[in-house]
Amino acid sequence: MQSKEKGKLLFVRLFPNEDVHWELKKICRKHKVETAVVLSGLGQLKQFQLGYYKEKGDYTPQEFQKPHELLSLTGNISNQEGEYNLHLHAVLGDEGKNVVGGHLISAKVEVTNEIVLLKTDLKIKRVLEESTGLEGMFLEQR
DSSP states (O other): OEEEEETTEEEEEEOTTOBHHHHHHHHHHHTTOSEEEEEEEEEEEEEEEEEOOOBTTBOOOEEEOSOEEEEEEEEEEEEETTEEEEEEEEEEEOTTOOEEEEEEEEEEEEEEEEEEEEEEOOOEEEEEOTTTSSEEEEEOOO
């Protein structure tokens, strides 16, 4: 993993077999991220799991073992009392140009992964909502 910060931009490079979520959390600690927006993400992932929120308690996860091209990565990252919460969505394409997408639950890098984050000092709190079973985003008032 490599990372470099300039102003509020944080450029990240991940290498083969690195765990996307684990490495992003390490980078956030290193660069003292409070909250970040994922501006872009591309590369190639393998052994990834996508989810689709169907109803409370059912995220219908699906695993993909073969490498797919990461076409788009979006989301946000928030510091939750020292632990980072990553809310990531991805669009990926296979060799036949078939596309899949959803909530990125887990992933490993196949060849490379290039991610750009925009840091902000806004405070976001995630709270488990009883009605949906999801951790909803709440903006802290100053």
